[in-house]
Amino acid sequence: MSTAAADERRKTVCVTGGSGYIASGLIKFLLEKGYAVNTTVRNPDDEKKISHLKDLQSLGPLKIFRADLNEEGSFDEAITGCVFVFLVAAPVVVDSENLEEDITETNVRGTLNVMGSCVRARATVKRVVLTSSVAAVLHDGRTTMQGGDDGHVVANAYGAGKVRSEKEASRVARENGISLVTVLPVIVVGAAPATRGFNSSSLVLSLLAGERSRARSIAGRRVVSSMAFAILTCHEATTEMLKATQDLAGGTARLAGFLAGKFPQYNVKTDGFGDVAEEPRMLISSEKLVGEGFEYECKNLDDMFDDAVEYGKALGMLP
Ligand SMILES: NC(=O)c1ccc[n+]([C@@H]2O[C@H](COP(=O)([O-])OP(=O)(O)OC[C@H]3O[C@@H](n4cnc5c(N)ncnc54)[C@H](OP(=O)(O)O)[C@@H]3O)[C@@H](O)[C@H]2O)c1
Incomplete structure (x- = not known):
């Protein structure tokens, strides 16, 4: 053909x-x-x-x-x-x-x-x-x-x-x-072809870049309750996402602690989040999505952040 x-x-x-x-x-x-x-x-x-x-x-x-x-x-x-x-x-x-x-x-x-x-x-x-x-x-x-x-x-x-x-x-x-x-979607994280501008992934990666203010501002608004790399393909009989994980992040302090352990080469600040809620204040159910046959590709934060550092470099945020 x-x-x-x-x-x-x-x-x-x-x-x-x-x-x-x-x-x-x-x-x-x-x-x-x-x-x-x-x-x-x-x-x-x-x-x-x-x-x-x-x-x-x-x-x-x-x-x-x-x-x-x-x-x-x-x-x-x-x-x-x-x-x-x-x-x-x-x-x-x-x-x-x-x-x-x-x-x-x-x-x-x-x-x-x-x-x-x-x-x-x-x-x-x-x-x-x-x-x-x-x-x-x-x-x-x-x-x-x-x-x-x-x-x-x-x-x-x-x-x-x-x-x-x-x-x-x-x-x-x-x-x-x-x-x-x-x-x-909640907070979407992961590598994507578009590498210009400030997006939700750069927001989370700002913790790796040694900042805490931007991620704090999100948590202060009670948005960080779970994270997903949400590629949204709810278009056929089933609902799919490319790479997603759910309800794993907890609060910003917990995320900062996780990132500090996984990426010791970066200067992740793990203190100073005392006034930011540790536990998610709200969890969004993925029941419908899963009921449609969707399977989360990432089972934990490790999976989700494997490509994050490379993306941070492409964004010019990380050395
Ligand atoms: N990322 C997340 O964590 C997250 C979470 C929940 C929901 N969402 C939703 O997901 C969608 C995409 O978000 P994103 O994170 O990919 O944001 P993004 O990178 O900022 O993309 C937004 C897109 O919308 C376009 N746009 C903005 N104003 C426009 C206008 N007046 N006319 C035409 N196009 C316009 C932008 O075009 P320009 O490049 O020309 O500005 C850009 O392509 C949004 O609806 C957002 O609300 C995202």
């Missing part, structure tokens, strides 16, 4: 936000599984942000489209003809004076825009997988929350955006007969 004919027979899927950390890992996984992948980025001319996508093109048919969450219809071209659509793009770390607009509203608007494109492509789209976050459960959609033991109130633009996005996506899916699965 010619390469063109083989490509013709592949199922095409869309992954939004190909410049991002999770999306880049997901794209690699899907290409290795034999799918043709359409991905979207805000600026296809930004060579630095898409160089890993150019590299991934050696694995299989990967097309790069321009789309912005704030532009209605901009995802149409990438989604047309796809069987599965993974909504991964979302504002995560944003330097903004107006978090409500730039995180919450962009997240909701973007979800609605992508869902609109899925509705227009529903002749082929069999399932949509929405990447939400544990923040949606943790904060229950409140726009403010207690930030720590001193009781100060912090903004929760991210969690609020995730809750509203889930609700809107469910409504559109229900009204249009689209199959929707929502996934709630």
Whole structure:
């Protein structure tokens, strides 16, 4: 069979936000599984942000489209003809004076825009997988929350955006007969093709780089309760992840202790976490995922961090 004919027979899927950390890992996984992948980025001319996508093109048919969450219809071209659509793009770390607009509203608007494109492509789209976050459960959609033991109130633009996005996506899916699965990753860790920018893996690796403030800030917001390298492929009959582990991390202090033991060559600070909760304040059940046939590839933190140091070097965080 010619390469063109083989490509013709592949199922095409869309992954939004190909410049991002999770999306880049997901794209690699899907290409290795034999799918043709359409991905979207805000600026296809930004060579630095898409160089890993150019590299991934050696694995299989990967097309790069321009789309912005704030532009209605901009995802149409990438989604047309796809069987599965993974909504991964979302504002995560944003330097903004107006978090409500730039995180919450962009997240909701973007979800609605992508869902609109899925509705227009529903002749082929069999399932949509929405990447939400544990923040949606943790904060229950409140726009403010207690930030720590001193009781100060912090903004929760991210969690609020995730809750509203889930609700809107469910409504559109229900009204249009689209199959929707929502996934709630916690803190995602591990190597991925995208090696630019600050992501959740670099947050955890900051402990290896001798910092404690960034990881503390996460724990203070009660987010570190478990960790998973969540490659989200809830698209066929079963639910799979590439490499994941669950509920192993405990609090940040316990994680720091583990990293200090495993990587003695780094200057991991294990003290100074006294005011950060040692035990997870909430555990998210993976029962549904496991019930679908999913098996965690990593059984312990050792497995999960085996490639972490190499990734930290690629990010330029570790010597
Ligand atoms: N990593 C975690 O631990 C974790 C945990 C829970 C949930 N999640 C969720 O998983 C998804 C991916 O997260 P990530 O860690 O991979 O973050 P990331 O590396 O920051 O990726 C976010 C992606 O969204 C894109 N994006 C942001 N604003 C956009 C806009 N207005 N229009 C189009 N694209 C836009 C970014 O594009 P640019 O490169 O152009 O900015 C980037 O590709 C997000 O929905 C996040 O909420 C992640």
